[in-house]
Amino acid sequence: MSFRARVALAAAAAVAVAVVGISIGAYVLVRDSLRDEVDRSLSQRSVRTELAPFGRRFGTIRPPAFGGAAGYLQLVGADGATLRPPGDDVPLPVDDADLAVARGESGARYADVEVDGIHLRVLTRPVPGGALQLARPLEEVDASLSRLRAALLVAGGAGIALAALLGLVVSRTAVAPLGRLADEAEAIGATGDLTRRVGIAGTDEIGRLGHRFDEMLAALESSELARRQLVADASHELRTPIATVRTNVDLLARHPDLSPPERDAALETARAQLEELSALVTDLVEVARDGSEPAAPPEAFRLDEVVGDAVGRVERAYPAIRFSVEHEPTVVDGVADRVHRAVSNLLDNAAKWSPEGGVVEVRVRGAEVVVRDHGPGIDPDDLPHVFERFYRAPTARSTPGSGLGLAIVQRVAAEHGGAVTAENAADGGARFALRLGPADHPVGSV
Known part of the structure; x- marks a missing residue:
């Protein structure tokens, strides 16, 4: 069964329950009102009845106003004997409850009885020497209730049918955006075309769902384009x-x-190329991870110590470059290995662009690491692209590297709630600043 049919069926079922409940309530209310009217009439007639001493002669009932029904009379003695007006030969049934009223053991009572196929309403109330029974037929009441049942049945059935029809119309309109969403999802699944969009507008639940679906498609399209670009760049x-x-x-x-x-x-050339290939594969794995693997839980660590260790490693790789380090004790929250990798990439980049015998200045202050070289600096045209994956300036294409190091630095900065910037120093060279999240711990706590 389709979702549209289920919505229509649910609407019809809800209306059906409401119609049945209202019909039952209306029927009971009308039935009780009609029967109460009969009971009041019997009570009034019983009060107007004039009775002679029981056993000598039967009393009479004053004629009702405007020719209303006078009722059917019967006297019941304490021993169960009955007496009716002359000409009334059909006795009313007398049970134990009626005898209890006749003996004075209980008060007046109403009961439904059937005599000769006629449905009667009987009032039995105590009188001196016994009980008076006054009966009225319920045929008019039963006929009215029968017509009411038929009317409620017809009206209820028509209401339920109309609700089902309107439910189909409403569900067709309300579910149409969902149908479009399902069609687009099926088309995307069949064609793999991530450029398609649903384009459902609105602020309701369906509108928000369509908007989120389009955002998801945009993210998937971006991810797919990035994957293809990564494969193309990596192969190159x-x-x-x-x-x-x-x-x-x-x-x-x-x-x-x-x-x-x-x-x-x-052999030396092959070994150098293998080392470059190994470094490139490592960077590719790092970039391809792209946050898909769960990151290690952040811990407090000494940023100045991590930077010092990274400087020692890069110094061994570039013995002709001198590193000048200025630092102050700093504690940050994060993943020390990831920050070590980012700092090492900055230092490696600065060393590659420094002239032989040059100096790379490193400063650690607060949660910021600044690395400055005294090389040729960054061409203004290249400056906006230095953190892009696989981007290599024309002047850098003859130097070792994959163009991924600075992209990894930018990702590590983002993972730690910070950022990395690049600029040219006023007196020559390039300056990179890696800013991490604020230090939340005293230095002595680590």
């Missing part, structure tokens, strides 16, 4: 070191008689 970046390694391996295989210097040069 991997092609050069792999080709170089293959060339040198083929050279060694085809020319086993190479001189030792030539062999050593080929």
Whole structure:
């Protein structure tokens, strides 16, 4: 059963329950009102009845106003004997409850009885020497109630049918956006076209659902484009070191008689390319992770100590570069290994662009790490793109690297609630500032 049909069926069922409840309530209310009217009439007639001493002669009933029904009379003695007016030969049934009224053991009572196929309403009330029974037929009341039942049945059935019809119309209008959403989802699943959008407007639940669905499609489209770009860029970046390694391996295989210097040069080139390839693969894994793996829980750590360790590692890789470190004890919350990686990338980038014998200045203050080199600086045209993945300035394409290091720095900064900026120093060189979240712990707590 479709969702639209279920909505219509639910609306019809709700109306049906309401109609049945209202019909039953109306029927009971009308029935009680009609029967109460009969009971009041019997009570009034019983009060007007004039009775002679029981057993000598029967009393009479004053004629009712405007020819109303006088009722059917019967006297009941304490011993169960009955007496009726002359000409009334059909006795009213007398049960134990009526005898109790005749003996004075209980008060007046009303009861429904059937005599000769006629439905009667009987009032039995105590009188001197016994009980008086006054009966009136309920045929008019029963006929009215029968007509009422038929009218309620017809009206209720028509109301339920109309509710079902209106439910179909309303559900068609209300569910139409959901149908469009389902159609778009099926089309996207069949074609893989993530550029499609539902375009459902509105602030209600369906409108919000359509808006979120479009946002999800936009995120998926962006992710897919990023994945394709990553694959294309990675294949491009991997092609050069792999080709170089293959060339040198083929050279060694085809020319086993190479001189030792030539062999050593080929091996050194292959080793350098393998190291570059290893670094590139590491960066690719880092970039491809893109937050899909759960990050380690943040912990308080000494930022100045992490920076000092990163400086020591990079110094060993660049012995011709001097690193000047200025720091103050700083505690931050985060993942120390991730911050170490980001700082190492900044230091490595600064060392690559520093002239031999140059100085890389490192400053740690608060939750900020500033790395400044004295190289050629960043071309203004390249400055907006330095943190993009695989972006390499024209002047950098002859230097080792994959173009992922600074992109990783930017991601680590974002993961720690901070940011990274790049600018050219006024007196030459480039300055990078990595800002992390604020320090929340005293230095002595770590």
